[in-house]
Amino acid sequence: xxxxxxxxxxxxxxxxxxxxxxxxxxxxxxxxxxxxxxxxxxxxxxxxxxxxxxxxxxxxxxxxxxxxxxxxxxxxxxxxxxxxxxxxxxxxxxxxxxxxxxxxxxxxxxxxxxxxxxxxxxxxxxxxxxxxxxxxxxxxxxxxxxxxxxxxxxxxxxxxxxxxxxxxxxxxxxxxxxxxxxxxxxxxxxxxxxxxxxxxxxxxxxxxxxxxxxxxxxxxxxxxxxxxxxxxxxxxxxxxxxxxxxxxxxxxxxxxxxxxxxxxxxxxxxxxxxxxxxxxxxxxxxxxxxxxxxxxxxxxxxxxxxxxxxxxxxxxxxxxxxxxxxxxxxx
Ligand SMILES: Cc1cc2nc3c(=O)[nH]c(=O)nc-3n(C[C@H](O)[C@H](O)[C@H](O)COP(=O)(O)O)c2cc1C
Numbered sequence: 001x002x003x004x005x006x007x008x009x010x011x012x013x014x015x016x017x018x019x020x021x022x023x024x025x026x027x028x029x030x031x032x033x034x035x036x037x038x039x040x041x042x043x044x045x046x047x048x049x050x051x052x053x054x055x056x057x058x059x060x061x062x063x064x065x066x067x068x069x070x071x072x073x074x075x076x077x078x079x080x081x082x083x084x085x086x087x088x089x090x091x092x093x094x095x096x097x098x099x100x101x102x103x104x105x106x107x108x109x110x111x112x113x114x115x116x117x118x119x120x121x122x123x124x125x126x127x128x129x130x131x132x133x134x135x136x137x138x139x140x141x142x143x144x145x146x147x148x149x150x151x152x153x154x155x156x157x158x159x160x161x162x163x164x165x166x167x168x169x170x171x172x173x174x175x176x177x178x179x180x181x182x183x184x185x186x187x188x189x190x191x192x193x194x195x196x197x198x199x200x201x202x203x204x205x206x207x208x209x210x211x212x213x214x215x216x217x218x219x220x221x222x223x224x225x226x227x228x229x230x231x232x233x234x235x236x237x238x239x240x241x242x243x244x245x246x247x248x249x250x251x252x253x254x255x256x257x258x259x260x261x262x263x264x265x266x267x268x269x270x271x272x273x274x275x276x277x278x279x280x281x282x283x284x285x286x287x288x289x290x291x292x293x294x295x296x297x298x299x300x301x302x303x304x305x306x307x308x309x310x311x312x313x314x315x316x317x318x319x320x321x322x323x324x325x326x327x328x329x330x331x
Pocket of ligand 1: 017018019020021022042043072099101102141160171205206207226227228229230
């Protein structure tokens, strides 16, 4: 049984990665149903939370059915991170996650996210202060290191464990690599092999099929995997991996009825959380993903992204079901 503090996550938990502008409550609702064992909010700016910025505050919204769920924070100032961790704690998540992995300039060049990989003493101090300020388990998500010549994840893992983090998720790239090339899990495996390490180690990067999840589980010995992009428009990835690990074969991929059902649920939650107009509007970027690989879908997609109301979107989705009538498309 993998545990983060007192949170029990099963034998080989599958985590939904935090993704800005993606892993909001509507998206999380479909991923939870799809079998995600632990989910995170999008990252939240510590400065934004302290300023009471509406956008950051809204990201604190979590719902009972989402548990266990972590709130992810980022920032470059220790005092602000502590203060934001206290605000996040009051929102009653199951854990607080610190982002030491974000590579984008707006974050890393302001001393936050992956920038902390260049200043390990500060990273350790920041983490220690956050661990001290909350009764919740604190976890960290980071990368292998800043660049090819400074892959310091082995040291980082030990030092963060020593000051009390309860789990570590590692993305198998450096900051300099951004999202390019293939994720290298070799060092993730080495962290896991380290006899001093006793907290759960979750591997992240490029898991996009049940076969790869099982192969990496066996090869690198991680306690679970964190999945990001492969879950976008395909929340079935979690159940497929579980089924594959248990039975050695993939279940049937979702047919058109199922794809439409999940899309409708996502839309419904989107409207419930964001309101009619924004809910319909922000759902538009998801249609391509839910119907990837479907022959001749383009005319439907064009109509879906132009439909101005929920009723119109639902009518088009019903038409999709009757047109494709149970079509199954391999993932
Ligand atoms: C659109 C997008 C937004 C992301 N936002 C965050 C974020 O808010 N916090 C974070 O720690 N990582 C973020 N990431 C990184 C992912 O959590 C994950 O590490 C990365 O996508 C690699 O995993 P994957 O290959 O399974 O997608 C983001 C990635 C993407 C594609």
